[in-house]
Amino acid sequence: MLALFRELEGSAYLALHAVRRLGVLRLPPVAEELMRQIYFTGASATGGIVLRGAFIGTLIIAYVIEVLNADAALAVKMLLWVVLREVGPLIAAVLVIQRSGTAVATDLALREISGEVASLRRLGIDPYDYLVVPRVVGMALSNAALTLYVQLIAVGGGMVLSSLIIQVPLDEMLGVFFLLASPLDLIYSLIKSVLFGAVIAVIACYHGLRPRGHSINAVPQAAIRAVTEALLAVMLLNVVFAYLVYGVALFGLVTAEQ
């Protein structure tokens, strides 16, 4: 229990540090770290999600039309509710945890063990400024961009594939989509995905910078802890968001009866 509180406290400290020290992103070496992070988390991950996104969209439409025997309007509604609000941010988050969460935790644990972090301190460079701030910002922005990409591919690709595979008229689906789509769905999912990305980065940085021991075995252990806890944190946050948005704070603003 004490260890859990320590982890929460340490992660909260890192998150606060990242928010308070956003100004260091102006410094050239930190800005370069940010660009690297955005490239590795965002740009280089896009290829992998095209097929996944399109298949998920197709699956939802096919399931609603073929299994539930519903019409195209309900299928597109489901696509909007499920993909835009929930599955899009979650898929992007899982992808970021799988690729970048493990990479960040492993990279930082190796840097800590090999003395690179100590070397930064000796140079008068705060390791949290140089290593944590660009990773948190980079992963938050990249996760938001990936989410947008997943939504676009899943909704667009899902409708196109469905029109080809299960012969649902594309123009009918597009008509329903433009009738029902609301910018609020997009804003809601983007806020969520920025927060998911930041939380994943904070947890990965926390475990990466605190490997348990200085042997090479501590590196995969740090990655495993980072992945497990980041997944748990993202699921928990998603539940909290759903409860706040559909249940309490904004009840009526975002509802299923559009």
Added chain:
Amino acid sequence: MSCVLGYEPVADEKSPERVWLETPGEHLLSSLYKDQILAAMHDLRLRNGARLVLLGADVRALGDAERARLLRRVAFVPANGGLMSSLNAWENISLPVAYHAPEKLEAALADVHALLDELGGVDDDLLAKLPEHMTLYERRLAAYLRALLERPDLLVVESLAAGLGPVKRARIGRFAEVYRRHCPNGTFVQFEG
């Protein structure tokens, strides 16, 4: 206090010897207290009871801001170079300048080229190499250049010649000479072994 580098260990350590360098210049230190001194210099935290004096200041008596200012006047070159694995040699060498004074980056590049000419015998593409593609000598050279760019009042190097062949050892021998040329009032401390 006339002491450029002083270290008094805790009373219960086996050897009661202390390190006390009173005059600037070039010094060769026994590796006896290497780990403790380097650990203490690392973030200026001391083992209970130990005393570290740097450039005339007892670090125990300093506040955080004064310690940070003091650290800027002291440079350390570890035996493995202590380079960032994701940065090439130039990015590693210029990292402190880019972080603390980015407006001086252009001048730093000219400075590095001049220092490389003085030291001689370096591949043209050294500055573009990542640490994983550098030899041990090149890693130490990059770390040394990074330290020298700051023109530190106290430069501490850890066993620079260890593990190198005779040709590279001879080149390493020039490091202290180049430091003295650029920092005539500075102190160059090298650990044995």
